[in-house]
Amino acid sequence: MQSRPKKLMLIDDNEIDLKINAKLINLANLFQEIIICRSGEEALDFLNKYLSTPELLPDFILLDIQMPEMDGFEFLEHYKDFPEKRPVAMLSSTLDFGDIKRAEANPYVIKLLKKPLSPSELEVLISR
Amino acid sequence: MKTPAVRVLYIDDEENNLQAFKASFRRQYEIYTAISAAEGLKILQNVDIQVIIADQKMPNTTGVEFFKSITQTYPDPIRILLTGYTDIEALADAINHGDIYRYITKPWNDLELHNSIKNAYDAYRSKIDLRNKMAELEKTNDELNRFIYSISHELRAPLVSVIGIVNLVKMEGLYHSSGDYWELIETCSSKLDYYIQKTLQYYKNNKNVAEPTVVDFDQLIKDLIEMYAHSNKETQFTVSIDQSVPFKGDLFRIEVILGNLISNAIKYQKVSEPNKKVNIEVEVNREQAQINISDNGMGILNEHLEKIFTQFFKSKVHHGSGLGLFIVKEALNRIDGRIAVSSDIDHGTTFKITIPNAK
Numbered sequence: 396m397q398s399r400p401k402k403l404m405l406i407d408d409n410e411i412d413l414k415i416n417a418k419l420i421n422l423a424n425l426f427q428e429i430i431i432c433r434s435g436e437e438a439l440d441f442l443n444k445y446l447s448t449p450e451l452l453p454d455f456i457l458l459d460i461q462m463p464e465m466d467g468f469e470f471l472e473h474y475k476d477f478p479e480k481r482p483v484a485m486l487s488s489t490l491d492f493g494d495i496k497r498a499e500a501n502p503y504v505i506k507l508l509k510k511p512l513s514p515s516e517l518e519v520l521i522s523r
Numbered sequence: 524m525k526t527p528a529v530r531v532l533y534i535d536d537e538e539n540n541l542q543a544f545k546a547s548f549r550r551q552y553e554i555y556t557a558i559s560a561a562e563g564l565k566i567l568q569n570v571d572i573q574v575i576i577a578d579q580k581m582p583n584t585t586g587v588e589f590f591k592s593i594t595q596t597y598p599d600p601i602r603i604l605l606t607g608y609t610d611i612e613a614l615a616d617a618i619n620h621g622d623i624y625r626y627i628t629k630p631w632n633d634l635e636l637h638n639s640i641k642n643a644y645d646a647y648r649s650k651i652d653l654r655n656k657m658a659e660l661e662k663t664n665d666e667l668n669r670f671i672y673s674i675s676h677e678l679r680a681p682l683v684s685v686i687g688i689v690n691l692v693k694m695e696g697l698y699h700s701s702g703d704y705w706e707l708i709e710t711c712s713s714k715l716d717y718y719i720q721k722t723l724q725y726y727k728n729n730k731n732v733a734e735p736t737v738v739d740f741d742q743l744i745k746d747l748i749e750m751y752a753h754s755n756k757e758t759q760f761t762v763s764i765d766q767s768v769p770f771k772g773d774l775f776r777i778e779v780i781l782g783n784l785i786s787n788a789i790k791y792q793k794v795s796e797p798n799k800k801v802n803i804e805v806e807v808n809r810e811q812a813q814i815n816i817s818d819n820g821m822g823i824l825n826e827h828l829e830k831i832f833t834q835f836f837k838s839k840v841h842h843g844s845g846l847g848l849f850i851v852k853e854a855l856n857r858i859d860g861r862i863a864v865s866s867d868i869d870h871g872t873t874f875k876i877t878i879p880n881a882k
Contacts, residue, residue, distance in 0.1 A: 409680070415687040422694045461680070488683040489676070490723050510680075511687035514694075
């Protein structure tokens with residue numbers, strides 16, 4: 396088997412979705428480790444904390460859009476200044492074309508994935 | 524019931540007239556008087572005047588000139604012109620440019636002037652009432668749209684979690700572990716999700732028509748088939764696209780229209796039919812796009828053909844949301860498109876759509 400990326404960072408405020416998606420990804424065996432962050436702030440703190448130890452940083456980020464206080468787009472605004480950037484996919488139940496366009500126009504976002512998360516869709520993305 | 528005092532401004536360069544006016548009407552109205560157009564303007568700036576009466580013949584500024592000068596700044600008060608003599612030209616000018624409600628000849632008759640002021644005030648009230656009603660309606664409509672939008676979003680998030688859990692159950696091999704309960708949960712969740720998506724489509728269709736964008740029918744139809752045939756791989760699609768000229772139109776609405784029709788063509792197949800077929804033809808010229816979508820599905824009863832585009836119509840046997848074709852029709856109305864349908868129970872259904880090319 397091809398070496399799979401090691402660490403995924405999952406940013407979502409919804410406890411249930413975190414649980415479902417973490418489990419789905421584990422069952423599909425897509426990553427070796429999942430870093431769970433319950434807000435954009437928590438994710439930024441994590442990234443900044445391990446800036447000097449890049450081996451501890453995630454290889455891929457799955458980012459929810461609708462979150463209280465700092466939403467997905469605001470997170471990306473801060474992420475822009477982060478020196479060790481990794482690919483980001485947004486994850487949302489949105490059907491709003493505005494959100495979809497806005498997400499895919501962002502240079503750090505490779506795709507907007509729709510909830511419910513499909514492991515095979517994610518697999519295609521990370522193998523690119 | 525005591526009616527609130529009507530605020531009347533009277534402008535005349537003759538002090539005697541101002542006094543006489545005050546003497547006659549001060550009991551009925553709240554009277555403001557001004558000796559010149561400039562003085563009158565000062566009062567307008569400070570008092571919310573409802574009816575203005577101005578003498579035509581004044582030094583510096585005539586009554587009509589004054590009315591003309593305030594058409595933009597004070598459009599609401601109703602204007603009455605007083606003329607000492609019959610000056611046809613001044614009157615024509617007044618009616619054409621000064622937005623005059625009525626003219627009265629001098630010397631005025633108290634009863635006539637009184638009636639005119641009363642009528643002018645009624646006109647003022649209707650104008651303001653209508654404007655308030657319009658604003659209220661726009662606000663209500665806006666709120667309703669926002670409400671539908673946010674409800675659809677808030678409802679959908681937890682529903683999508685439920686669908687995610689069902690997917691997880693499948694992956695863990697538990698789908699058949701409790702009889703058909705999981706399957707039932709999945710069916711109900713998908714149905715609810717479908718309703719929410721239709722509600723959102725309807726909401727978006729209510730918004731204004733977007734700027735026309737380039738539509739590549741070949742790509743669009745491919746995408747839509749992929750999206751809707753995802754859950755049903757049995758149906759054979761034959762697609763022929765004849766697009767040699769560019770087409771411009773409202774991509775979102777065209778997507779909604781074709782998406783609903785393609786999804787229906789897949790959904791309403793005969794269960795017993797071994798060769799389920801959907802045929803899509805698109806022909807684009809400089810004037811319009813002609814799209815035919817036909818299937819060999821279950822067809823539509825003749826007596827239902829009239830009703831299929833009405834909101835919440837559904838047949839007894841195969842219920843959808845009763846919204847799909849209604850949304851198609853509404854979306855077509857918004858972009859000046861047309862739709863025709865022919866169907867029979869033996870051979871299936873054909874929808875013919877025409878959409879003008881915005882170029």
